[in-house]
Amino acid sequence: MVKEEDTVKNRVSIRDVAKRAGVSIATVSRVINRSPSVKKKNREKVLEAIRQLNFVPSVSAQRLASGRNNVVALIIPRYEGIFYSFYALELLRGIGTLCDSLKLDLLLHLANGRSNFNLSGIGAAIFADIIGNRHQLDFILERNIPCVVINNYFNEDNVSCIAIDNFKGAQMAVEYLIGLGHFKIAHITGDLVTQAAQQRLEGYKSTLKNRGLSIEDDYIIKTDYSRGQALQAAEKLLSLKYPPTAIFVASDSMALEVMNVALEKGLKIPQDLSIVGFDDNPSALYGKVSLTTIKQPLIKMAEEAVKYVDAVMKGKETSVKKMVLSPELIIRDSCCPPKNF
16 A cells, blocks of 8 residues: 555656756746747657656646636727727627636736736636736736737737738838829828838828828827817818828728818818728618728637647747738729819
């Protein structure tokens, strides 16, 4: 009969695995917890040591040490009107639906950019963009909690991300307008603290430059994505001595505000002014003129994020994920060739 004390004494520990593999205990822990940040060579050494020593990690010990389970934290930067935001609502719909299907619990955290949050019970984290809260991402990475950033592409090797090609989306919008014969094309930007707004602006500028058209400072109005600032931007553009014949707007909600301003001024859409938005917000279908827009696959981005963290938590995925999704031009009724074209 083997005494319990002898069994405990002879049990292989994580220290034994680290010694056999020639790595630190922390590295062994990261491998056991399926962190994608471990180098391939070290991962293979640890797995071989585990096989040789017939080491079986204690599930209860892992849970106690990490405090993790099947809870996925969705971390959204806090901003005015977040729960009226098409972007935020689509992410909640996509992430929430798939979490429910995969039997994962969803925790919503609104990041104010100043503090961290309680990680107790967190199995994974999804960041809905990084805006003033990079320290929270670093906080998660340092603790080897599976995570992914969406709507923001990172070149860093240890950050998984799923983004949308905003540059390409802007190119598609401007190329379409130029193809209709427009040469006086303005752009109302989103908040340039976001990577998405920056890339849409760069895509706009790059396309004009590549097509031999000048970039007019008066034709670029910077906003914070709000409808109030979109209204002011539209007033400013349409009051110019030589107003644009077309406007590419960084979001559909702002584009609809631009459309309202133009119609109130007696302009006809699209005969007097063509407008292209960005999002494919369902509300764009029900304005006075259906809006031509750039569709971004928000639901797919959300679902890919959930699938990834779920796979990492279950040990089915160990690599860092990098994905860029393509947008799509949706042609409706808000654009036509300019007058006298």
